Amino acid sequence: MTGINGAGQSTLSYLDQLKGMQEKKLQEDQKVTGQNELKQEDFLSLLTKQLAQQDPFKPVGNDQMIAQMASFATVDGITQMNEQFGSLNSAMTSNQALQASSLVGRDVLIPSATGVKKGEGGMTGMVKLPNAINNLMVRVENEQGQLIKTFDMGAKPAGDHRVEWDGKDDSGNALPEGRYKLKVSGMLDGENREFDVSTYANVNSVLLGKGDGNVMLNLAGFDSPFKLAEVLEVGQA
CATH class of the missing domain: 2.60.40.4070 (Immunoglobulin-like)
Structure with a gap:
């Protein structure tokens, strides 16, 4: 519930105020840069402002701060992990294509x-x-x-x-x-x-899939390529 304390400050809960500030900051960033996500430095800046403007008679509890920081750390960690997985997948696909190039002919x-x-x-x-x-x-x-x-x-x-x-x-x-x-x-x-x-079938060439991580083989006499993963055996017919 919202009210005004004796010092003339809003009595919105810490989490509600922080959420409002995050939304305001997000809208400002979108107008200026077109970005639609908050970075770690944005979160720390918002947290510092919130702590400076809190009601001294009702300071933010440690559990609230820890919960909020833990939530942000989790989201940030997942984002970084997704980026690392994307880089790993790209590297593995390139390595597969390099190995598959030896199949040509x-x-x-x-x-x-x-x-x-x-x-x-x-x-x-x-x-x-x-x-x-x-x-x-x-x-x-x-x-x-x-x-x-x-x-x-x-x-x-x-x-x-x-x-x-x-x-x-x-x-x-x-x-x-x-x-x-x-x-x-x-x-x-x-x-x-x-x-x-x-x-x-004889391998004519090797190509990468359309962003799906698959390595494809163009085979002589076939209009559509086959996935490298579908190959059952390599050797002379």
Whole structure:
């Protein structure tokens, strides 16, 4: 509650007066500098003025001063910590980009069943099997979804297995370079199931993400980049 004491001073509580002075100071700073935050020196200046204008018969208690200073110190500490995290994130991203630059010109395994066939060569992928399969079948499709070739990989145990296509159709004709899709299926628990397939792609260049801390890889034959974190393996296809 607000009143006037015998000395003609306002009897607003310390915290209320300090809040009012902070708001006034903030408005003045915004008009002059456009800033919308108080710094440590602003807080100390306000605190000094408040202590000088306090009611001598009702001085500010130590607990009020400590609580106010602790609150400001906490906010200031969080602000500094956020700035440090931002600098650390920027440094880590730059370091990742530097390391990723060594991948340019190399093949990486990515989680995509669609891969790129080069020239007269074929295409290589990797299939992950949750269980042993007695008869593993591979279907190769072009970008239009047309079936190009089928071949049998035979029985395979659980785990990762290379899928190698020679780049030819069922008649033995070499197909042109381009994007093709590998589909691998087999009988599991009495049902025909398709399994996850990854393919190899060549790294053209490395770039930083749009402020999100991700390092991206431009891959040959792909319109959109892939995240470095998505790479499953580095090596020759």
